[in-house]
Every structure is written in C-alpha cells, then in structure tokens.
Amino acid sequence: MAVEQGAVRPVAAAPRTARQPLRQEVVDGIKSYILRNQLRPGDPLPAEPALCEALGASRSSVREAIRILTALDIVEVRHGHGTYVGRLSLSALVESLAFRGLLSPDDDFQVMSDLVEVRELFERGMAERLVNSLDAGRIERLQLLVDAMREAGGGAGHGFVDADRTFHTLLVSPLGNDLIGQLSTAFWDVYVIVAPHLDVFTHEHEAATIATHQRIVDAVRERDAAAFAAALEDHYAPVRHRIAEARARR
Structure with a gap:
C-alpha cells in the first residue's frame, strides 16, 4: 500500500x-x-x-x-x-519476559540470570568506548545518581531503584545506539518487575551496590577501561550470587 x-x-x-x-x-x-x-x-x-x-x-x-x-x-x-x-519501543518484550518470570517457577530465576548476564555483557563489552565517550556532564550526572542512591537508602525502595536504573541507562547513552539503549532499559525494567517476587533485593547489599557504582564513576573519570570493567564485574557478581541463593531456597 x-x-x-x-x-x-x-x-x-x-x-x-x-x-x-x-x-x-x-x-x-x-x-x-x-x-x-x-x-x-x-x-x-x-x-x-x-x-x-x-x-x-x-x-x-x-x-x-x-x-x-x-x-x-x-x-x-x-x-x-x-x-x-507508535514509539516502536520494546515494551512488548518487557511484558513478555516479565510475565514469563512471574508465571513459571521453573523459568523465573533463569530469566533473571539471563537478564543480568546480558546487561553485564553490554556494559563490560563496551568498556573502552564508554570510558572514552562519557563527557564531563554525563560523569557529573552519574555521580549525582550515586549520591541519590546514598540518600535514598533501602535497596528495594523506589528512589534507590530509580537512581540505579537511570545510572545504567545514562552509562550506555554515549554509544548513540538506540537499540542498545532500549534493550538495556527493557532488561532493567523486567528485572525490577520480577526481582521483588524472587526476594533477591536485600538491604545488606546496599552499601556494596553503592560502592561499586562509585568505582564505576571513578574509573570513567580516570578513563581507566580495566578498572571500569572490574567494577562492573564486582557489581554484577553479588546479584548473580543472590539469584543463586534465592533459587536454592525454593
């Protein structure tokens, strides 16, 4: 037509x-x-x-x-x-993955594990590009988001979660790749929807989460891709561990 x-x-x-x-x-x-x-x-x-x-x-x-x-x-x-x-967003993907994670006891932890792995692959795989493309303005905004996480407190609280989500969205924004940005946001949205039902958000890991985000910002300031990748690895490792613990308890 x-x-x-x-x-x-x-x-x-x-x-x-x-x-x-x-x-x-x-x-x-x-x-x-x-x-x-x-x-x-x-x-x-x-x-x-x-x-x-x-x-x-x-x-x-x-x-x-x-x-x-x-x-x-x-x-x-x-x-x-x-x-x-329409906006041609990935909202349908978010709904599908989230519903799968909520519906099937056999799939929910696998969905979470897969999402964490994909998010980490995005960010660590582009460490060199990201540390060299994040400008001073974005770095300052990343720091403000880490400060907001400190002020919000409570890893399951909306203020903390919103700051964390915005942090990772901003982190990949300099790539200028709409698909990567949409996928990163979509995976985070699914994670936020499913995670509370799996009891993987815990207050004891809040300080460690904030600390790794601060290390990410510091590495970007220093344009240190190796330190950036190491901070991301340390950030996601406890998340994977908590998912494994929750799966073992079920």
Whole structure:
C-alpha cells in the first residue's frame, strides 16, 4: 500500500493460507504501509475507512489489527485524533519476559540470570568506548545518581531503584545506539518487575551496590577501561550470587 497524492492504493497481499488468517493479513498490510512510506514514530496513518478500502478488509478486521499493533507499540491510537505510528519501543518484550518470570517457577530465576548476564555483557563489552565517550556532564550526572542512591537508602525502595536504573541507562547513552539503549532499559525494567517476587533485593547489599557504582564513576573519570570493567564485574557478581541463593531456597 502506498500514498500517492493523498490517496491510499491497495496493497498486493500475499495469498492467504490456513496458517495466515485475515487478521494477520491485515496486520501485515498495515506494517507494509508504514515501511513502504518510510513513516517515523508519530506520523499519522490513514483513517479507518481508507485502510478498510485499501486492504479489502472489514472495519472489525482493521480494528482488531490495530489493537494487535498497539499492543506491540507499532501503532498508537490517540482518541479523537486518529492512529499514528507508535514509539516502536520494546515494551512488548518487557511484558513478555516479565510475565514469563512471574508465571513459571521453573523459568523465573533463569530469566533473571539471563537478564543480568546480558546487561553485564553490554556494559563490560563496551568498556573502552564508554570510558572514552562519557563527557564531563554525563560523569557529573552519574555521580549525582550515586549520591541519590546514598540518600535514598533501602535497596528495594523506589528512589534507590530509580537512581540505579537511570545510572545504567545514562552509562550506555554515549554509544548513540538506540537499540542498545532500549534493550538495556527493557532488561532493567523486567528485572525490577520480577526481582521483588524472587526476594533477591536485600538491604545488606546496599552499601556494596553503592560502592561499586562509585568505582564505576571513578574509573570513567580516570578513563581507566580495566578498572571500569572490574567494577562492573564486582557489581554484577553479588546479584548473580543472590539469584543463586534465592533459587536454592525454593
């Protein structure tokens, strides 16, 4: 489907099979429209009647497809205004991983362990780039976040958790890679959702957590990639240990 002088042309849809119901065909048609017209987040989509005509689908099918795409954050419905390209975030990934961790006693600790490993791989694997690309302004903000963690107290408290989350988001921000930033934030969001149910947040590790964050900031100030990687390793090791302890208790 493409736009030409304000008109929406029909999409040449692939032949439907038993495994590809009309609903999926309409979903694919809307995604095809977005791609072919190189739309960006926030750009408007055609009104519902125009989509129905272009896709050869009923209003109910188009509405169902819009609901599916909204859940995936591919489109956004603004009531009273229309339908727009969504933020294309990883919110669906967060929901899926978090629900998996909460639902299955066999999977929850594995989900946590995997998330911690991936977050550490992101940050340690790019140690050299990060210590050389974090500017003075970001370093000062990282320090302020460590100070906020000290003031908040209580590793399970919202102030502490929010400062910790922002710290790690800011840490990878100089890379200029939206996907890495979104993945880092998504993994942290899942961790925060699942961790309280696994009883892995403990007050006794609060001081050690703050200390390793301070070491990370100090290493960045000194542009010392080796010290930066070592601080990250020491930061994540107790988290993995607490997950293993919680798993053993179950």
